[in-house]
Amino acid sequence: MNLSKPTNNQPTPNNCQFCETELHHTFVDLGMSPPCESYRSLKQLNEVESFYPLHVYVCEKCFLVQLQEYISPENIFSDYAYFSSYSDSWLEHAKNYVDLVVETFQLNQESQVIEIASSDLICEKI
Numbered sequence: 001m002n003l004s005k006p007t008n009n010q011p012t013p014n015n016c017q018f019c020e021t022e023l024h025h026t027f028v029d030l031g032m033s034p035p036c037e038s039y040r041s042l043k044q045l046n047e048v049e050s051f052y053p054l055h056v057y058v059c060e061k062c063f064l065v066q067l068q069e070y071i072s073p074e075n076i077f078s079d080y081a082y083f084s085s086y087s088d089s090w091l092e093h094a095k096n097y098v099d100l101v102v103e104t105f106q107l108n109q110e111s112q113v114i115e116i117a118s119s120d121l122i123c124e125k126i
Ligand SMILES: [Zn+2]
Pocket: 016, 017, 018, 019, 020, 021, 059, 060, 061, 062, 063, 064
């Protein structure tokens, strides 16, 4: 797996971050956006803000849905204000979803349900 980081904001070849298959299928294309949770200081308000493609792909081999990495996680999460595990409404939604999955798939004490789709990880043991 190639986990090399892009440099000087140039996009890397558009390959799956998990299996390296070349990505061809758009999941959703939301245009251009500044990095989330990037607050501007008063001094920065008169400076150009960087925007990056918010083009989400799905891998045809492993079905991982993913964004291309234009900036490093360290640059995004070093001063990040939102973590989904701090959100009571999100935690309630996750709990309700786990309850639904437990009932639907008749899971038991030997089963584990994990939700990975956010800036941090929620793990619910039944
Ligand atoms: Zn893949």
